[in-house]
Amino acid sequence: MSVNGHTLRAAIIGTGGIAHAHADALASLAPRVELVAVTDVDATRAREFAATCGGAAIYDDAGDMLAREKLDIVHICTPPQTHAALAEQVARTGVVALVEKPTALSLAEMDRLVAVEAETGVPILTVFQHRFGAAALELRQLVKSGALGRPLVATCETLWYRADDYFDVPWRGRWAIEGGGPTMGHGIHQFDLMLAILGPWARVSAIAARQARPTDTEDVSLALAEFENGAVATVVNSVVSARETSRLRFDFEWATVEVEHLYGYRDADWRFTAVPGREDLAALWRREPSDELSSHRGQIGAIIDALVSGETPAVGTVEARRTLEFAAATYASAFRGIPVEAGQLSGDDPFVSRMDGGMVPWTPVKEVLV
Template identity: 70%
Template sequence: MTDVTHTPLITAIIGTGAIAHAHADAITGLAPRIRLVAVVDLDRSRAEAFAARFAPDAAIYPDPAALFAGESLDLVHICTPPQTHVPLAIAALRAGVPALIEKPTALSLAEMDELVAVSHETGVPALTVFQHRFGAAALRLKQMLDNGALGRPLVATCETLWYRAPEYFDLPWRGRWEIEGGGPTMGHGIHQFDLLLATLGPWAKLTAFAARQALPTDTEDVSMAVVEFENGALATVVNSIVSPRETSRLRFDFEFATVEVEHLYGYRNADWTFTAAPGHEDLAEEWAQNASDAISSHRSQISAIVDALVAEGTPGVSVDDARRTLEFAAATYASAFRGTPIRAGEIAGDDPFLRSMGGDAVPWSPIKPALEKNR
């Protein structure tokens, strides 16, 4: 892996669509600790316009192979459609370059396992963008939980209630299992339930439902799960893109306090509410100490990655952590489409849900009527 004990770190972006702008904004805001030196896009004119806005001196490359041959990089940002994430990340790792991958990291657990194997083999980090873990309030919550101040976690709710109009799916890769991997469970709510899992730890079992309520997609537009965690906590998880009043909401009920956040695409400290249980009012004072108003964002995660790489530490979110979150998504689909509870680790071997989030079991699949007719 490239020696990154220096600053600025040298980085490049592959794919210059909408989400790449969040990465470039973060890089610009973190200067001079990190510098964007190159961009890659199949559409050269789009790459040139992107570079002109964010890094006028950046080199333009037609493909990743040319990028890795032409630049010595400390980090590469993969901001392309989901079906390309793992092949591009593997190419980066084999070139010795840590990869920061937009969600979803992979389209299936089998594909994720391939990425995990290459990361372990090469010793090069593969990281996933789960920026809500890096907001100041979420870090404070985790610290208080880990030091025992909040007591045992008991109940949680996790809601991603968003709205996407039908024209959102005019892009040919949206709403398709084979390209996007799934609906809001994979592409929207995954940020919220990743923070849920990062806070509460390993999940043990879940029961789920999924439906296509309104949108012209192959994938679901709503899913719901009831989850039991290894520590005994119980949670509900709702992912929707048919909800006109959009909100992202998490609530944690611990023995000694309730901690809640409601926001949309990124939270500040003011979006959080802390309610101490009777007899534990001093916890509210502890919560309020050293509160930062910085928004949870790509910048907060990329800043933490830069710090870790320069210090030769372990940046987050690692491919192993991201795999656990992806397994939760796969289990949600498997439970919903099979109509049975799913335990952690159950999706393995020749299970169809290891190879595809749809598991060849999507009840509204156009293939299903044909199969029924031929029986």
């Protein structure tokens, strides 16, 4: 079953840690999709990875793989600084690209991908798997229907812990390679889901700090966000928090909906509370409970469904740009000390070309790549 009447043929570029989540998801979705090829700069790692994935073909070079294999989708699981160039390369061969977050390291790179997607008509998708959990999908429908009333207040927290040695990996904690700290690499999943629920954001006021970790980037950021629909939210991203949690809370006119988990949620992690006098609304919530984890499997399955039916899969470049712009606005507001409105970062603004805008307020502890 595929766009061509056969099993979808998938490949993975980059066989490090996150690639295993992609491979596991693909295996669980067989026979609708098959992993047929992998490539990595580390040939030994690629061979070991392929051996655990049913013997996919191994390539030394992504271009060679794209030229020789007939593919439907390519999963890009490389370090962040390579994402944009690889996504463009894949799309220009006519193959759907599924890119791990962040899609790009800057708004300028993201805008190029938006243009490439428009020019080629080939989807360039970003991994934001928490959008595709059953409860989140239902909440989006309830919000769209107006059943819960206006969204009023939201809380979005990604409070994680990463020890100093986590940053021994050369590309972690470096502006020029990772694009940022927990705002770009950790909390982005939670505030992407928040944006998917609440819709377009209007203004951000933020602070960022390097509290404890040996990085060039922040290890904590906090933002106050205002939305076009009038909702307001707090967003906290941290890698210095001993009790780890990922938490989202939405307060609507007639109900509070919240979830607390760590790296993926199930229905049991959600709570629905109606305001007094509107207890009838509880009957609308999760009428068909699911025990499936919000994971790569959910998003990849949705992509397959879309491709088979001839629809455009989520999450394309325009939506992903909105999330990346929220991260850029967080940094711009924090480092400039002023609120930043949606659409304000444009043209030759330094925060368009790089997330730190060239104005990090603390002295780097490593050499910053330019």
